[in-house]
Amino acid sequence: MATKEKLKTRAARLREEARETGKVVLRAPVLVRLAECMIRFLLGALLAGAEIFGGYAPFGIGLVGASGSGLDGFCALLGVCFGYLAMEGLAEGLRYVAAAILVFSVAFAFFDVGLYRKSWFMPLAAAAIDGATGFICLSEQGWTPQSLIYFGTELLLCGGAVYFYRIAFTPWTEKREEESLTARQIISLLLVLGSLLLTLSKLTLLGELSVGRFAGAAAVMAVAYKGGVRAGATAGVAVGLGMDLSAGGMPFYAMAYALSGVMAGVFHRQGKLAAALAYVLSNALAVLWTWKDGMHIPLLYEVFAASVVFLLLPEGLLRQVGALVDDAPQQAAQERAMHYVKGRMEDTAAAFKSLYESMRTTLRPIRPNDGDTASVFDRTADRVCKKCALQNACWQRDYVSTYNALNDALPAMLERGRGDGGDFPAYFANRCVRFNEFVSAANEELAALLYRRQYQSRLRENRAAVCRQYGELAQVLGEAAAELGAELIPDKVRERRLRQYLTAQGLECQIAAYYDEAGHLRIELEGAGLSRLRQKESLEKLSRLMNFPLRMGEETRRDKLVLVQGEPLMxxxxxxxxxxxxxxxxxxxxxWFKHDDGSLYVLLCDGMGVGRLAQRESALAVRLLEQFLRAGVRPENALRTLSAALALRGEEEIGFSTIDLLRIDLFTGEGDIYKYGAAPSYVKKGSSVSRITGCALPAGLSGGDGGSPDQTHLKLEAGDCVLLVTDGVTSGKGDQWIRDRLAAFEGASPRELAQAILDQSAEQGGGGDDRTALVLRLTRR
Structure with a gap:
């Protein structure tokens, strides 16, 4: 009823237009609709003549059932009725005409019912109606086992035709965002074309040359040339079976077409001429095998004519055929994902090697050291008593009393940090002829002892830091191994769609499409000729094809292109x-840089002091930290590893850096700020500004177990801003002016805001240190 009302509305609109203007103008949509109706009519007329087993023709009924109750279905019904009456004759044609009218009536009656939208309803209804009308008409002739088998096959093909024909028309009858066809649509379209070949096989030229077999041979050659052995054999068997069903005889054509398709597929890489010759010669051999049963000489002429047409086909059309049948084995997406993670692990190893190289030049072998308290007086005796005249009396004859005197003085010296004459017993002080010199030397050795103990404590701490670095490394590699073992989900639909598109463009490459651990689409292409896909127009086409915004990843090889899902934020x-x-x-x-996983990293480091030494320290921290982060190391692990490494370098060369690290997920807006002794940072959300500080020491000074950075979680949206500054901007003074300046910022130019902050800092006497301001504003793509 909805279709009827729609037709009435359009007719009324045309009458009104004719009355006002005196003429009727057919606009482009109307002309397109008329062309679609004409196509349905012609398809119906041709499919009505497609027969199997010498008299069974269910395909026209299938088209009516697939076309529905609207104008498309009515045009298809007219064409089917015309075809059945013209090709099957009045007696046989009336049976199928009646079935087609009943099928259209069912579709018209049940159009507004939910049952009609079930995929099985119309195929089952069409097969039942065909069975009812066929049973009445064929019962007069009597039933034999052969006729029952043929009749059952007709019913199955009638229902299957409705199901697959409807799928074949979905690219034109439904609104689609995808530009390529799905596998089901391709198979359905091929079934429609195969059904048409059954009709065309009855159309002959010069007496015995079949147009359908000629077209089938050309199609098999094209498929075998672009798809190889497997595609050629499949197409040959399918076309050959259709021709045998139409002829109602033995499966000769299936054998001949399949053999020829296989041989043409074998030589498909040698060029069109080689594939055509292989097809023609193998077909001639198949004809010779039927010598005793009467050779199919017309098949030779049909194949020769088809080979000439095949050689004349343009390469663009053959590429389209290749896009439909290309099913070459591709490297599995899971294997490509493993290569991706392997690359990340290799980058991590390179980062640790870089860290080792930076430390190797500053670390020296550890010298033997003595931290025993007894060494204080041993070293003092070597310096003072060795040349004394009373050496033998003190250290041999009266050794016990000397030993006791020194032991009595040692606790007070250790507690005070130095000794004086009152710490020693009177009998020892009165007897020693160089007592003042002895006490002075003992104080020097005690100071050296305390320094050695401090050094050994620092050394133990740094060795513990090295052990922690091994732990960090184990954690990083463990995470990478877990990612390697995780099930990254391949997207076979988009992979096939992309393969069809590239094949149609004449590009042959390995393709893998899968979702990474965060659920974002990642596509890897490897092969020659990928440079044109890097252009903006090609990238936009691929984005529409994949129904995802895409951007290029960080892969730099010329023969490899990595595309990752684009982020909604920038x-x-x-x-x-x-x-x-x-x-x-x-x-x-x-x-600052962006990782393939959609994370944006911003680094700001302030080296100790000023000048080139400070620049060297901050540049080293940024370089190593960036290398770790690009390799996929988590920010917490990367920062702790870097801080421990800088502490180890500090044994020989005192140096440290403050670190500000900002990470933002551009898919969700989630982020974090990590700080090692850095100046406050500022976050603007709407008109409010918040201040973020920390208490961790700078990287390189925060040794021991308390060396973790300060971490603050953020939830950002489009329009929010983040300001990072070094401590020279405020010079330890108030920062209210910074908050006011950021609150008044309307997002016009982040660089102008950064420059304005530096200018105002100079006005407030901030020239006594290096100054840097970095402003980041989020926007939506």
């Missing part, structure tokens, strides 16, 4: 920096 950054007055370089270093 960041605009602005930075301004100025060195300390009187210096030529700044000790501040910053960097």
């Amino acid at each position: 960041a605009v950054a602005g930075v301004a920096a100025r060195q300390k007055d009187g210096q030529t370089v700044s000790g501040d270093t910053g960097a």
Whole structure:
């Protein structure tokens, strides 16, 4: 009823237009609709003539059942009725015409019922109606086992035709965002074309040359040339069986077409001419095998003519055929994912090697050291008593009393940190002829002892830091191994869709499409000729094809292209920096980069002091930290590892850096700020500004187990801003002016805001240190 009302509305609109303008203008949508109706009519007329077993023709009924109750179904019904009456004759044709009319009536009656939308309803209804009308008409002739088998096959093909024909028309009858066909749609379209070949096989030229067999041979050659042995054999068997069913005889054509398809597929890499020759010669051999049963000589002429047409087909059309049948074995997405994780582990190893190289030049072998308290007086005796005239009396004859005197003095010396004459017994002080010199030397050795103990404590602490680094390394590799063992989900549908598109473009490459551990789409292409896919227009086409925004990953090889799912958020950054007055370089270093997983990292480090030494320290911290983060190491692990490494370097070269690390997930807006002794950071959400501080020491000073950075979690949205500064911007003074300046920022230019902050800092006397301001503003793509 809805279709009827729609037709009435359109007719009324045309009458009104004719009355107002005096003419009727057919617009483009109307012309397209008329063309679709004409196609349905022609398809119905042709499919009505598609027969199997010499008289069974269910395919026209299948088209009516698949076309529905609207204008498409009515046009298909007219074409089917015309075809059955023209090709089957009045007696046989009336049976199928009646079935087709009943099928259209069922579709019209049940159109508004929910049952009609079930995928099985119309196939079952069409098969039942065909069975009812066929049973009445065929019962007069009597039933034999052969006729029962043929009749049952007709019913199955009638229901199957409704099901698959409806799928074949979905690219035109339904609104689709995808540009390529699914596997089910491709199979259904091939079934429609195969059904048409059954009709065309009855159309002959020059007496015995079948148009359908000629077209089938050309199609098998094209499929075998672009798809190889497997596709050629499959197409040959399918087309050959159709021709045998139409002829109602033995499966000769299935054998001939399948053999020819296999041989053409064998030589498909040698060019079109080689594939065509292989097809023609193998077909001629198949004909010779039927010598005793009467050779199918017309098949030779049909194949020769088909080979000529095949050689003349343009390469663009053959690429489209290849896009439909391409099923070459591709490297599994899971295997590609393992290669991806392997690359991350290799990057991690390279980062640790870089760390080792930076430390190897500063660490020296540890010298033997003595921390025993007894060594204080042993070393003093070597310096003072060795040349004394009373040496034998004190250290041999009266050794016990000397030993007791020194032991009595040692606790007070250790408690005080130095000794004086009153710490020693009177009998020892009165007897020693060089007593003052002895006490002075003992104090020097005691100070050396305390320094050695402090050094050994620091050494033990740093060795513990090395052990913790091994633990961090084990954790990093463990996470990578867990990721390697995780089930990364391949997307076979998009992978096949992309393979069809690239094949149609003449690109042959290995393809893998899968979702990473965060659930984001990742596509890897490897092969020649990928440079044109890096262009903006091609990337936009691929994004529409995949129904996901795509951007290029960090892969730099010319023969490999990595595409990752684009993030809904993007960041605009602005930075301004100025060195300390009187210096030529700044000790501040910053960097920002985006990882393939959609994380944005912003680094800002302030080296100890000013000048080139400070620049070296901050640049080293940024370089190592960036390398760890790019390798996929978690920020907490990377920061602790870096801090411990800088502490080890501090044994020989005192140096440290403050670190600000900002990480933002551009898919969700979730983020974190990590701080090692850095100046406050500021976050603007709406019109409010919050201040983020920390209490951790700078990296390189925070040894021991308390070396974790301060961490603050953020939840950002489009329009929010983050400001990172070094301590020279405020010079230890108040920062209310920074908050006011950030609160008044409307997002016009982050770089102008950073420069304005530095200018105002100079006005407030901030030229005594290096100064850097970095502003980040989130926007939606």
